[in-house]
Amino acid sequence: MSSREKAQVLDETGLDRALTRIAHEIVEQAGGGHDIALVGIKTRGVTLAERIGAKIAAIEGTKPSVGALDITLYRDDLGLKAEQPVVRSTEISFPIKGRTVVLVDDVLFTGRTIRAAMDALMDLGRPHIIRLAVLVDRGHRELPIRPDYIGKNLPTSRRETVAVLLREHDGEDRVVILEE
Numbered sequence: 001m002s003s004r005e006k007a008q009v010l011d012e013t014g015l016d017r018a019l020t021r022i023a024h025e026i027v028e029q030a031g032g033g034h035d036i037a038l039v040g041i042k043t044r045g046v047t048l049a050e051r052i053g054a055k056i057a058a059i060e061g062t063k064p065s066v067g068a069l070d071i072t073l074y075r076d077d078l079g080l081k082a083e084q085p086v087v088r089s090t091e092i093s094f095p096i097k098g099r100t101v102v103l104v105d106d107v108l109f110t111g112r113t114i115r116a117a118m119d120a121l122m123d124l125g126r127p128h129i130i131r132l133a134v135l136v137d138r139g140h141r142e143l144p145i146r147p148d149y150i151g152k153n154l155p156t157s158r159r160e161t162v163a164v165l166l167r168e169h170d171g172e173d174r175v176v177i178l179e180e
Contacts, residue, residue, distance in 0.1 A: 003161060003178035009154055010175040015135070018151030019048065022133050023055035025149050029131075030100055033060035037096060037127075039067045040104045041117050047168050048135055049104040067092035069103075074116035090120065097125040102149070106164040108134040111145035136175060138162050 010018065030036050033056045040049030046068040057063035068091040103117050114132060121130065133149035138156045152175070156162060161178040165171075 003180055006160065006177045006179040008174055008176050009136070009162070010152060012173040015151070015173045015175060018135060019051050020055055022149045022151055023052050023059060026052070026102055026131070026133065027056055027059050029148070033057075033062050033064055035099055036064040037067065037094060037099050037101045038064055038104055038133075039069050039092060039096075039101055039117075039121065041113060042068055042070045044106040044164055044166055044169065045069075045104045047166050048106060048133075049102075052102075052104060052133065065094040067094065069117055069120055071113065071116040071120050074120045075112070090124075092124060095125060096121065096127045098128050100129045100131065101127040102131045102133050104133045106135050107162045108132075108137045108145070108147055109140055109162075111141045111143035114145045115143055135164055136162050 026036065027033050036056070038049040038053050040046030049066050053064050053066040070090045101121065103114065103121070105113060105117070108114065118130060121127065131148040132145070134147045135151040136154050137147055137150045137152070138154050140158060154162060156177060159180055163176050163178050165174050165176065167173050
């Protein structure tokens with residue numbers, strides 16, 4: 001069964017505006033861009049973390065550390081999948097101990113990806129604070145996870161899928177709802 005596009009939620013301008021707002025909120029809450037580290041959850045979260053980092057650099061004059069986190073082996077659904085997981089590398093070349101770490105992901109749904117990301121992050125060190133930035137929060141939480149920075153709240157049904165399309169991966173910037 002294939003999915004079809006039901007609606008466009010954010011266009012290129014709206015997506016950029018949401019990331020700019022998130023960058024400003026991160027800087028404001030942290031009291032500046034110092035000691036902030038952005039850690040994107042592979043794959044699209046890394047791209048979003050890079051973009052937010054560039055926006056923080058434009059605001060503060062200093063780019064925060066940006067890293068990439070692979071959570072494949074931390075997922076709680078590994079045993080439920082028939083195929084073997086593809087493990088990508090985690091690329092965090094800076095110490096996270098004692099820092100404010102902002103986890104960045106494209107879509108927050110059940111909260112299970114974020115739980116796995118926190119487990120993976122804690123294995124690398126103990127940050128001072130972990131915050132969460134998501135481009136889209138679509139609800140339907142199964143775990144008590146709440147984002148600190150949200151680009152767009154988007155109530156959806158469970159039959160729908162939210163697709164974040166990014167220029168670096170898909171050749172265009174937009175967010176759409178797909179329906180089975």
